Amino acid sequence: MPESPAHSPVDLTGKVAVVTGSGRGLGLAYASALAAAGASVVVNDLDESVAEQAAKSITEAGGRAVAEAVAVGTTEAADRLVDRAVEEFGRLDVMVTNAGILRDRVLWKMTDDDFDAVLTTHLKGTFTCARAAAVRMREQGDGGRLILVGSPAGQRGNFGQTNYAAAKAGIAAMTRTWSMELARAGITVNAIVPVAATAMTETIPAFAPYIEAMRRGEPLPDFLRKGEGFGTAEDCAALVPFLASDAAKDVTGQCVGIGGDKLALWSHPQEVSVAYADGGWRPETVAAAWHTSVGREPQSVGIPAPVIPEA
Secondary structure (H helix, E strand, C coil): CCCCCCCCCCCCCCCEEEECCCCCHHHHHHHHHHHHCCCEEEEEECCHHHHHHHHHHHHHCCCEEEEEECCCCCHHHHHHHHHHHHHHHCCCCEEEECCCCCCCECHHHCCHHHHHHHHHHHHHHHHHHHHHHHHHHHHHCCCEEEEEECCHHHHHCCCCEHHHHHHHHHHHHHHHHHHHHCHHHCEEEEEEEECECCCCCCCCCCCHHHHHHHHCCCCCCHHHHHHCCCECHHHHHCHHHHHHCHHHCCCCCCEEEEECCEEEEECCCCCCCCCCCCCCCCHHHHHHHHCCCCCCCCCCCCCCCCCCCCC
8 A cells, every 4th residue: 555645635644534334345445545545544344354354454555454343323332433543543533434234125115123224324323423523523623524425315315215315315414514513623524425336236237237247357338437427436435535635624514426437516405496476375376386387397306227328
């Protein structure tokens, strides 16, 4: 792992990061990228052997990393992760909340347990880890970075993902809220919206044959890398060291997409069409005005299906 040059705008030498859910996939790519930029990293996974192997892969590449095996979602787990960073490396500068699970089912088949498990890991896990990190960063008094992991599902919704989409939408909202609350402390808060070939996306039929070909060493075609912004986990990793660095010291409250060859900024929800009625609205006047004013161009929902070129 080459050292980050001292003049680099993303040099993270001396910084300490926690990356939840970093035993494999996107989380490991984030942790590895932070270490390559000079940061010391606490790697986290529910499975201790997976976490240890991930930390080992980073240290063998020349980085600094330790493993902490714990399931995120509770205050106790968040405190353990922050405490481990401070015990091992003396401080905490970056918290990346990546840990997540899926329990996909349509609404009428989704159980309470399906809903609660996903919300606990994604939403409450993000909240508890961000809170513990913010407390520590404010005590240190020299700022910090919260990097939360969102999803296109949280921006647009996705069939069969009531729980996951709700959690990711909540993460986008928390990003914006916390960016305001933590501004005076010099702590930036941003969400990344990654799209990559992972265990979660390889189940999508349109992507499956291309992911399999990629595993055989074949490159992904441009229509995926550029058109869909879809690539490897490593393609998404560059955004994390940037947001953790001084180069992004003025970037906060943003939801930033990355995948393949594509980097994008997601807009905040905003009013796109407005109508007025003197004295207020009645059901009848809403019905009369809807299709010719506010509702004339309804907003789309769902993640657009990939457009696959004809052979």
